[in-house]
Amino acid sequence: MPADPASGNTTPGTVLGDDGLHRTPWGATPGMMQDYYDTEWGIPVSGEFAHFERLCLEGFQAGLSWATILRKRDAFREVFADFDVDAVSTFGPDDVERLMGDARIVRNRAKIEATITNAQATIALREAGGLEAFLWSFKPTDTPRPQTMADVPTTSPESVALSKALRKKGFRFVGPTTMFALMEALGIVDTHVVGSHRRGASGIWAD
Template sequence: MTDIKRCRWAEGDPLMAAYHDAEWGVPVRDSRLLWEMLMLEGFQAGLSWSIILKRRDGFRAAFANWDPAKVAAFGAAEVERLMADPGIIRARAKIEAAIANARAYLAFAERGEDFGSWAWDLAGGAPVKGDGVTVPAKTATSEAISKALKKRGFKFVGPVIVYAWMQAVGMVNDHAKGCFRRDAVSPAG
């Protein structure tokens, strides 16, 4: 498998390569998984994705397998428990944001809305394929989605975080030209 060409960021680290090969850029429509990935992107802010991947199981254990109803019920005692958990990123603002974001996520269902459909509608409904050469840090679409998320009460969802999320969940296909996943996750065209 050494002849497989991947995006440069996924080379040299088996964990990153596995994530790249199986998940990154694959369109996700499941609302709960979209929310989980948005939370992980928020925790990643200022860090490398490799750090998040290494702690992914720790995050799932600490945040009740990313069950939004359970996370939304977390209070001060749970925040302190999470602050002491070496299996996650122990940043109080990010932890408190994840709890607030669980409440914001649940508000969608309370209004009879589906978070996944809402997010994909804002993203244009179908994956957008990048040019395979340049990768922006943010776009007008990620800025609009960020603004809409903040209006709905989400935190740690700036346009750069949102763009990274859009890439991760396949709203944008930014696999490099020559990467074996580029056409596999969204056909040429």
């Protein structure tokens, strides 16, 4: 557990904030990233649209920083109909061109087209129990317990398997690294550095 801030000690692998809380380094920058880390990241969500949104945003993040995506999230939600799967699945060439002209989002044609394809694949997946159940079926039997950021993996056997399974279902931009990031964001695994005040916040893992 984190040391008492008053003692002057620190917990290896974490950053001690002015509020006396220890955090994983990437979530310790005050403002947008810290708010996201403290309130959303690693917490399970409910429903198809919430899982679809996170899957799509992780796909857009590939090759970019998460801060870039987070700053643009409201715009992404607006242009992709709040990630309503049924609505996005009907987007056509005109919609793609409209999105390519919108500077508020990441204007990557392949990623935009993949989002539409993934909406269609999500609809097809409903017959097999739906996207939410499908993603969670790859939950591992244990979770990493990183002491520092250097200990945090970027893939896992489960993320590799999930990537392959989604690709077979027609999904795109769902590589093993992207899927591991999705599993982290959803709390399917817990990669908060041991000692962070958010460790175990998902309620899925004991520590």
